[in-house]
Amino acid sequence: VGLASVLRLHWRSLSGAGVYCALLSGCRNTWMIALPLTAHSIGLSKVGIGLTVAAGRAIEACVTLLAAGQIMDKYGRKAAGLPANIMMAGAFGLLALTKASGFLTLVLAVMLWGVANGLCGGIIVSFATDLTPESCRSEFLGLWKTVQAVGGLVLPPFFGVVS
Structure with missing residues (x-):
C-alpha cells in the first residue's frame, strides 16, 4: 500500500485528529x-x-x-x-x-x-493508536508523524511573528 493511497483513504483522520496533534505539538514546542x-x-x-x-x-x-x-x-x-x-x-x-x-x-x-x-x-499516541488501520499501519503512522512534526516545526516561528 502506497502513501498516496493511505492519504486518500485516511485523510479525515490525518486532517482532523492529525492537525489537532500537530497544533498541540507546536504549542508544546513554543512553550x-x-x-x-x-x-x-x-x-x-x-x-x-x-x-x-x-x-x-x-x-x-x-x-x-x-x-x-x-x-x-x-x-x-x-x-x-x-x-x-x-x-x-x-x-x-x-x-x-x-x-x-x-x-x-x-x-x-x-x-x-x-x-x-x-x-x-x-493523547497524541492515543489518537494515533485509535486511528491507525491494521492494513497500512506503518504508512499511516509515517504520515501521522509527518503531520505532527510539521506542526511542531512551523508553529513556534509563526507564534513568534504573531506575538
Whole structure:
C-alpha cells in the first residue's frame, strides 16, 4: 500500500485528529522556547530558569501518571484534551503578563501549563493508536508523524511573528 493511497483513504483522520496533534505539538514546542525567554526577561538566573522548568515538568509528570490515562480511558480523549487546551491558552496568557506582573505570575503560568500538559499527556499516541488501520499501519503512522512534526516545526516561528 502506497502513501498516496493511505492519504486518500485516511485523510479525515490525518486532517482532523492529525492537525489537532500537530497544533498541540507546536504549542508544546513554543512553550519550551517562550518559558525560558520570559523567565530570563524578568531577571531569573540560569538556575532559577532551570528550577522553574523542572517544577513545571514535575507537575506535568504527576498529572500524567495519576490522572491523564484514567480520564482519557473513562471519559474519552476530548474530555482530557479540551480542558487541557483551555488551560494551555490560559498559561500562555499568564506568560504574556509575566513581564508586567513578575515572578508570581510566571509561577502560576508554569503550574497551569504543567497541569494542562499533564492532562493531555499521551493523547497524541492515543489518537494515533485509535486511528491507525491494521492494513497500512506503518504508512499511516509515517504520515501521522509527518503531520505532527510539521506542526511542531512551523508553529513556534509563526507564534513568534504573531506575538
